[in-house]
Amino acid sequence: MKRFLFLMVSTAVLLSGCGQNPQSETKSFIQTTCPFEFPQLKECAQIFWTQGPTADGESSFELEFSAEPVAQVGVFLRMTCCGTIKVPSIQKLNSTRYRVTGIQFVPGTWEVYVQLQAGSLTEKSKITLSLND
Amino acid sequence: MIKGFCILILVLGLGLSMRAVSAPCCGGSANNPSFLTGDDRFQVTSAFALNSVLAEAPVGGGLKARSENDSEQSQVFRMDVASLVSDRSQLSVTVPVIHRQRSRGLNEASGTGFGDLTVSASYEVLPDWNYHPWRPKGFLFVGGVIPSGGSVYESSELYAIDARGRGFWGASLGAFFLKSWSSWDVSLLMELHRFFNKEKTTELGILKISPGWGSQQMLSLGWSPGGGAVRLGVSVARNSESAVATSGVMEGVGAPTVLWTPSFQLGYLVSPDLSLGLFISDQTLFKSSENTALARSVGFVMQKRWER
Numbered sequence: 001m002k003r004f005l006f007l008m009v010s011t012a013v014l015l016s017g018c019g020q021n022p023q024s025e026t027k028s029f030i031q032t033t034c035p036f037e038f039p040q041l042k043e044c045a046q047i048f049w050t051q052g053p054t055a056d057g058e059s060s061f062e063l064e065f066s067a068e069p070v071a072q073v074g075v076f077l078r079m080t081c082c083g084t085i086k087v088p089s090i091q092k093l094n095s096t097r098y099r100v101t102g103i104q105f106v107p108g109t110w111e112v113y114v115q116l117q118a119g120s121l122t123e124k125s126k127i128t129l130s131l132n133d
Numbered sequence: 134m135i136k137g138f139c140i141l142i143l144v145l146g147l148g149l150s151m152r153a154v155s156a157p158c159c160g161g162s163a164n165n166p167s168f169l170t171g172d173d174r175f176q177v178t179s180a181f182a183l184n185s186v187l188a189e190a191p192v193g194g195g196l197k198a199r200s201e202n203d204s205e206q207s208q209v210f211r212m213d214v215a216s217l218v219s220d221r222s223q224l225s226v227t228v229p230v231i232h233r234q235r236s237r238g239l240n241e242a243s244g245t246g247f248g249d250l251t252v253s254a255s256y257e258v259l260p261d262w263n264y265h266p267w268r269p270k271g272f273l274f275v276g277g278v279i280p281s282g283g284s285v286y287e288s289s290e291l292y293a294i295d296a297r298g299r300g301f302w303g304a305s306l307g308a309f310f311l312k313s314w315s316s317w318d319v320s321l322l323m324e325l326h327r328f329f330n331k332e333k334t335t336e337l338g339i340l341k342i343s344p345g346w347g348s349q350q351m352l353s354l355g356w357s358p359g360g361g362a363v364r365l366g367v368s369v370a371r372n373s374e375s376a377v378a379t380s381g382v383m384e385g386v387g388a389p390t391v392l393w394t395p396s397f398q399l400g401y402l403v404s405p406d407l408s409l410g411l412f413i414s415d416q417t418l419f420k421s422s423e424n425t426a427l428a429r430s431v432g433f434v435m436q437k438r439w440e441r
Contacts, residue, residue: 056240057291074337076382081192081424083342083377083387084285087335106285106293107203107237113383115337124383 036063036114036125043069045114047127052103055131059103063114068095071118075100078111080128105131166253166274167213167225168309173406173438178213182432190422192388205235205292205426209248217441221257226250231282235292242291248282249298259310269312278303278328286333286342301328301344316360322351328374332381340382345375355398366398392427393419410434 036045044066052059063075075098077086089102113126169176186205188198199205208231215225229248234241259271284300285293307324328344353368374390396414403409412434416427 055292056237076335076337078379078383078385079285079387081388082285083379083385085335085340085342085379085383087337087340087382090336104289104291104293 034066035127038116038123038125040121040123041069041071041116041118043067043071043116043123045125047112050099053105053129053131055105055107058101059105060099060101061103062093063098063100065096065098069116071116071121071123073098074115074117076113076115077103077105078113079106080109080111105129107131166251166255166276167215167227168255168272168274169215169217169223169438170270170272170311171438172441174217174441175439176213176215176436178211178215178434178436180209180211180213180432180434182209182211182430183207184209184428184430186426186428188417188427190392190425190427192424194421194423196417196420196427203235203237205233207234207428208232218254221260223255225253225255227252229282229297231297233294233297235294237292240291242294244290244294244297246283246295246297250279250281252277252279253305255309258308267312269310271311272309274305274307274309276305276307276326278305278326286331299328299344301331301342303328307349316357318353318355318357318364320351320353322349324349335382337382341380343378343380345378347372347374349373355400362402364398364400364402366400368396368398370394370396388424390425391421391423392416392425393422395419406438406440408434408436408438 033046034044035047038044046064047061048064049059049061051057051061053061063073073090073092075088075090077088078084086103088100091099091101093099108131110129110131111126112129113124115122115124167176167178184207186199188196191197209229211227211229213225213227215223217223228250230245231248232243232245234243236242253274253276255272255274257270258273259269261270262268278299278301280298280300280302282298282300283295284298285296286300288296303326305324305326307322309320309322311318311320313319325346325348327346330341330343333340333342349370349372351368351370353366355364355366357364370393372392372394376389377387379385394414394416395418396412398410398412400408400410411432413429413431415429416422417429
């Protein structure tokens with residue numbers, strides 16, 4: 001009976017995922033998450049907020065590319081209701097990481113655009129933020 | 134009769150003062166000109182309004198109340214000066230000074246400065262015929278907006294508190310009609326305006342901002358009990374602005390704005406050359422506004438006139 005109970009509990013734990021390898025889970029997360037995708041330039045970038053995002057103060061973030069971009073990197077913000085465009089400061093930290101500062105949102109819905117420009121080719125990718133409350 | 138017209142002038146003054154901060158998100162709208170509608174050669178109108186933003190009208194319409202910890206107010210002082218140029222033509226200038234403040238939780242921002250300046254020229258196309266049963270007095274006007282108030286496009290402060298105007302040069306064309314019968318009066322204002330494109334140089338290239346067309350209509354009705362010095366008035370104004378489009382750095386179009394403003398007024402003719410008034414307006418009464426902040430306002434207006 002004890003053996004049977006042990007077997008049942010072990011099976012349940014394994015099925016619930018407790019026994020999964022944490023490394024394989026992280027790998028899977030990176031492979032499936034690409035908020036900023038640039039198919040023509042074969043690039044992918046993720047955003048890490050270092051301040052905010054908030055409408056109640058300054059916001060800033062860092063941008064991590066999957067590989068060193070062979071293009072000029074730009075960032076701008078667009079408020080969807082009003083067509084307001086803001087261009088914050090961007091600073092290169094290393095070959096794949098950029099810091100974006102000086103963002104002053106107002107409450108509302110915003111789009112954060114990352115732009116890559118390589119010669120005549122310009123690719124934009126965006127995420128949407130709702131900062132109502 | 135003179136009393137009636139003087140009070141009508143007051144109505145227009147009241148209609149003016151509530152518009153200065155109509156859309157905090159996207160700046161104010163165009164201002165109506167000030168008219169000399171009576172037998173005067175010069176007039177000065179000063180108005181003070183307290184506006185409190187209560188809700189937002191989302192892009193698709195409806196009403197979304199502001200949260201309790203989000204408080205936004207503005208105090209607007211406006212000075213309108215109008216002067217005759219000839220027997221039937223006149224010029225006017227409007228100068229608003231705006232104080233805005235907004236607090237959300239522990240964060241607060243405030244600022245004071247000029248709003249957008251307005252100049253206008255009008256011509257009396259329909260002179261007053263008192264004896265005529267329905268023909269109104271009528272004016273045609275052209276106006277210009279000078280973007281002295283700053284806007285969300287240049288704003289750098291928290292909650293864009295330093296945005297007190299549209300941020301574009303503008304031109305307007307319109308007509309104003311008014312008619313009174315014994316103790317009743319009615320007026321209608323129709324206006325079409327165009328804000329002009331502007332370009333900004335950014336690190337990513339040239340950004341072109343195209344605000345486009347807009348319009349205003351205002352219908353007012355007044356009653357002076359016994360044809361006396363007191364006037365009770367009600368008015369409804371509709372203001373619309375086309376969506377702002379951008380090109381260059383970003384090809385995109387925002388959403389159009391519609392704002393309805395019902396207002397109630399109490400006017401008092403102190404003397405033939407001096408009027409006082411109070412008004413209250415509430416933009417949340419109608420649920421037809423779109424893509425704008427909605428405010429409740431109370432205000433005081435005073436007008437001094439100099440006879441011809």
